[in-house]
Amino acid sequence: MIECGVIAADCYTENGNSMLRDQIQEIISGAVDAAKSAGQLPNIPIASPAIERPKQADHGDFSTNIALITAAAVKKETGDKVNPRQIAQAIVGHIPVDGLIGAVELAGPGFINIRLAERWLQHHVRAIIDAGDTFGNINRGDGARWQVEFVSANPTGPLHYGGARNAVLGDSLASVLEAAGYDVQREFYVNDVGNQLDLFAQTLYARYQQLYGQDVELPQDGYKGDYMIGYAQQIQAEVGESLLLLPRHTVLATLREKGLAIVLADLADELSLIGIRYDRWFSEQSLHDEGLVEQLLADLTEKGDIGEWDGARWFRASNYPKNDKDEVVVKSNGMPTYFASDIAYHYDKFVRRGFDRVVNIWAVDHQGHVPRMGAIMAALGLDPDRLVIVLYNLVKLLRDGQEVKMSKRSGDFLTLREVVEDVGADAVRFMLLTRGPESGIDFDLALAVEQKNENPVYYVQMNHARICSILLKAAEEGLAAGSAAQPGDDDALALLAHPTEFGLIRKILEMEEQIDFAVDKLSPHNLTHYAMELARSFSVFYDQCHVLKAEPDELRRARFLLCWAARTALARVLHLMGMSAPESM
RNA sequence: GCGCCCGUAGCUCAGUGGAUAGAGCAUUAGCUUGCGGAGCUAAGGGUCGUAGGUUCAAAUCCUACCGGGCGUACCA
Numbered sequence: 001m002i003e004c005g006v007i008a009a010d011c012y013t014e015n016g017n018s019m020l021r022d023q024i025q026e027i028i029s030g031a032v033d034a035a036k037s038a039g040q041l042p043n044i045p046i047a048s049p050a051i052e053r054p055k056q057a058d059h060g061d062f063s064t065n066i067a068l069i070t071a072a073a074v075k076k077e078t079g080d081k082v083n084p085r086q087i088a089q090a091i092v093g094h095i096p097v098d099g100l101i102g103a104v105e106l107a108g109p110g111f112i113n114i115r116l117a118e119r120w121l122q123h124h125v126r127a128i129i130d131a132g133d134t135f136g137n138i139n140r141g142d143g144a145r146w147q148v149e150f151v152s153a154n155p156t157g158p159l160h161y162g163g164a165r166n167a168v169l170g171d172s173l174a175s176v177l178e179a180a181g182y183d184v185q186r187e188f189y190v191n192d193v194g195n196q197l198d199l200f201a202q203t204l205y206a207r208y209q210q211l212y213g214q215d216v217e218l219p220q221d222g223y224k225g226d227y228m229i230g231y232a233q234q235i236q237a238e239v240g241e242s243l244l245l246l247p248r249h250t251v252l253a254t255l256r257e258k259g260l261a262i263v264l265a266d267l268a269d270e271l272s273l274i275g276i277r278y279d280r281w282f283s284e285q286s287l288h289d290e291g292l293v294e295q296l297l298a299d300l301t302e303k304g305d306i307g308e309w310d311g312a313r314w315f316r317a318s319n320y321p322k323n324d325k326d327e328v329v330v331k332s333n334g335m336p337t338y339f340a341s342d343i344a345y346h347y348d349k350f351v352r353r354g355f356d357r358v359v360n361i362w363a364v365d366h367q368g369h370v371p372r373m374g375a376i377m378a379a380l381g382l383d384p385d386r387l388v389i390v391l392y393n394l395v396k397l398l399r400d401g402q403e404v405k406m407s408k409r410s411g412d413f414l415t416l417r418e419v420v421e422d423v424g425a426d427a428v429r430f431m432l433l434t435r436g437p438e439s440g441i442d443f444d445l446a447l448a449v450e451q452k453n454e455n456p457v458y459y460v461q462m463n464h465a466r467i468c469s470i471l472l473k474a475a476e477e478g479l480a481a482g483s484a485a486q487p488g489d490d491d492a493l494a495l496l497a498h499p500t501e502f503g504l505i506r507k508i509l510e511m512e513e514q515i516d517f518a519v520d521k522l523s524p525h526n527l528t529h530y531a532m533e534l535a536r537s538f539s540v541f542y543d544q545c546h547v548l549k550a551e552p553d554e555l556r557r558a559r560f561l562l563c564w565a566a567r568t569a570l571a572r573v574l575h576l577m578g579m580s581a582p583e584s585m
Numbered sequence: 586g587c588g589c590c591c592g593u594a595g596c597u598c599a600g601u602g603g604a605u606a607g608a609g610c611a612u613u614a615g616c617u618u619g620c621g622g623a624g625c626u627a628a629g630g631g632u633c634g635u636a637g638g639u640u641c642a643a644a645u646c647c648u649a650c651c652g653g654g655c656g657u658a659c660c661a
Contacts, residue, residue, distance in 0.1 A: 469621055
């Protein structure tokens with residue numbers, strides 16, 4: 001569902017530190033080279049090894065299958081059968097145990113397990129605190145300019161709950177990309193062209209007339225939701241009855257414009273309820289107004305990509321890979337299609353604005369449009385890989401176990417605003433973010449309200465608040481200096497020794513890998529699981545290790561710093577997911 | 586028909602070709618007179634839809650089938 005070849009070309013941060021996992025990888029590579037030089041390994045090319053996080057704690061912090069891969073490569077190259085454990089032994093002998101690495105073990109069929117040095121873990125608490133709200137950032141993107149276009153719902157009414165999933169996905173993905181070093185722009189494409197908006201204006205007109213007691217019916221297929229009455233009232237408040245006497249076409253033009261402004265304000269307001277704001281709202285109409293659509297159609301016609309038959313103008317998409325049919329760009333009635341705008345829109349994104357990559361978040365019912373987007377890219381002479389479509393599955397609304405079809409036109413739909421009012425913004429975001437995009441969601445509002453206190457987001461936030469409470473109390477009682485480095489801190493941190501203390505530090509250190517993983521998948525849903533694990537790691541530590549009453553003073557200081565680090569990490573992951581990190585609740 | 590996606594614990598879902606498949610909720614049994622119990626510990630619960638194949642190694646990759654969702658417009 002995601003066509004994308006994102007490659008971590010460069011994971012180094014400005015100060016020269018790379019991701020922990022990459023540091024391990026470099027050490028392994030170094031050991032392999034050394035083993036080759038010493039004649040202990042045959043000098044054949046070896047695919048880059050996987051550096052993994054073992055599922056079981058007693059397998060260490062990292063493990064690598066390089067010996068298993070190498071054995072297979074040797075067999076393929078020379079026909080000789082080699083014992084992977086022998087190869088592993090040769091490599092292990094060249095892995096330096098100092099600084100970062102505390103222990104190296106050979107295990108199972110030939111895995112090499114690596115344990116981080118306790119001393120390194122203890123002292124890394126300081127680095128976590130100092131990173132603050134940039135903790136976990138990686139430099140994978142190296143400043144590449146990416147755009148995430150999401151929601152882009154028809155501007156004809158409030159956002160329904162399915163659109164909320166799009167919003168949460170897009171916004172959190174954008175945040176994660178920023179954390180991974182990309183320069184990200186959030187964009188909402190406003191479809192202010194076409195007959196949906198005409199119908200919207202006509203409905204608005206009818207509602208407006210009804211406010212003055214006129215017996216007018218809504219247009220057929222018009223927008224039947226009550227919210228249209230509210231919009232009409234806003235118009236009424238602004239212009240009074242002045243529109244009643246004007247000719248119909250004038251009124252419709254006015255209502256189109258004023259109605260659009262009202263809807264966009266409504267959408268922006270609604271999205272702000274879950275903490276989302278856009279860098280740009282891009283008007284489809286503007287592409288027509290400035291003649292870009294027309295110009296590109298002319299260019300593509302000259303190039304032979306557009307032809308005319310059956311009374312319409314067609315884009316020869318079938319000339320491009322993965323496309324088996326052509327697409328209409330200008331209908332036989334002379335009206336350009338949405339697809340024609342898309343050509344201009346993507347030209348604007350890539351050629352004019354120069355985004356290195358654009359990610360569009362689409363509901364899965366638009367999947368049929370994916371191939372032709374590739375054809376647009378190719379026709380414009382652009383690398384299709386620069387456009388990535390993330391498809392997410394639909395949210396099915398249930399009432400009393402029965403499916404309710406959501407439709408703006410029928411007026412029977414649950415809005416984001418309603419859900420946020422009943423369930424809460426953070427809980428809504430968490431719920432929508434927990435699952436992968438390809439997973440379908442059945443949503444029952446009554447059930448969600450009933451279960452809102454069981455939402456794991458409160459567990460995460462409660463642990464954040466709990467830490468804040470400890471830190472506050474420590475300050476009040478004068479038990480610890482602030483988070484700034486103190487002379488004795490190094491010795492103090494070296495006192496951290498309890499398994500739950502190390503467990504917490506280790507869990508916090510996974511942050512950068514979680515961010516990297518979310519970028520790999522172009523989906524941040526792993527962060528919800530990570531946030532729960534992080535909260536649990538703290539909770540377990542809290543249960544086992546007293547902070548304020550810890551003796552001696554140095555240990556209390558060390559645990560105070562560890563709490564600060566945990567708070568830093570919890571706040572960071574909550575913010576990446578677009579949720580609040582409350583100091584009390 | 587063809588194309589894409591999904592099928593994992595009672596329910597909702599994670600799971601990067603690796604070692605003993607996990608979490609939340611629910612259930613059961615303990616703990617808690619300690620910095621926030623919205624907590625902690627433990628237990629039960631699985632033919633990873635089915636059948637083949639590739640591999641030293643498959644929930645993961647390939648093929649077929651079964652079941653479900655979506656798509657297949659001069660709509661967006």
